[in-house]
Each structure stands twice: as structure tokens, then as C-alpha cells.
Amino acid sequence: MSKAYWVATYRSISNPDAFAAYAKLSGPAITTAGGRILARGMPSQVYEAGLEQRTVLIEFDSVEQAKAAHDSPAYQEAMALLGDGAVRDIRIVEGL
Structure with missing residues (x-):
């Protein structure tokens, strides 16, 4: 069975308080369900049509x-x- 990757990109965050409340619960919910957060944050570099937006990668x-x-x-x-x-x-x- 292949691994799977959950990729989330945030085009905008209009309510930082709601985002903080979400983040407080979402991380534990994901890890309890077997997810491993591999990366999160703003891109270090973007190429081609890449956008400067928060990205989260979970395995x-x-x-x-x-x-x-x-x-x-x-x-x-x-x-x-x-x-x-x-x-x-x-x-x-x-995953491959």
C-alpha cells in the first residue's frame, strides 16, 4: 500500500483568530488519525507560477x-x- 500526502495551500487567511482556533485542534486531530506533519509555513522559494501562500504537507x-x-x-x-x-x-x- 502506498503512502498518501495531504497537501493544503492557503490562498488567504482573513480571520487570524479563527485560524488560530482551527490550528489548535487540527494538528492533534490529524496526528491522532495517523498523520505526520512534514512541512508547514510559507514557501522558501517559488518557481514558475508558484504562489507565496502558506502550505502544509502531511504524510x-x-x-x-x-x-x-x-x-x-x-x-x-x-x-x-x-x-x-x-x-x-x-x-x-x-505516493509512488
Whole structure:
């Protein structure tokens, strides 16, 4: 079974307080579900059409585990705190 990677990019964060509340719950929800946060923050360098936006990379043992983490009650509770405080894109990609 291949590893899976959850890639989140934040186009904007309009409510820093909501983002902080989300971050307080989302990290533990993800790690409890088996995720390993590999990188997070602003890019060190961008190329081509790259955008200067916060990016988070999380490794899971499988696509199914990544999807279950996202859909878990604990992560959904964090999402409720974020509300419309950020515009972001989340992708789950299967490893090679």
C-alpha cells in the first residue's frame, strides 16, 4: 500500500483568530488519525507560477487513512472553528 500526502495551500487567511482556533485542534486531530506533519509555513522559494501562500504537507500510510482523518469528527470540529476564515485548497495525493 502506498503512502498518501495531504497537501493544503492557503490562498488567504482573513480571520487570524479563527485560524488560530482551527490550528489548535487540527494538528492533534490529524496526528491522532495517523498523520505526520512534514512541512508547514510559507514557501522558501517559488518557481514558475508558484504562489507565496502558506502550505502544509502531511504524510499518511494510505489514501484511506488521509480521507478518514479529514472526515473524522475531531477534524470536522476544527473545520467548524475555521469557518470562512480562510480560503484554501486541500488535495490528497497517493505516493509512488
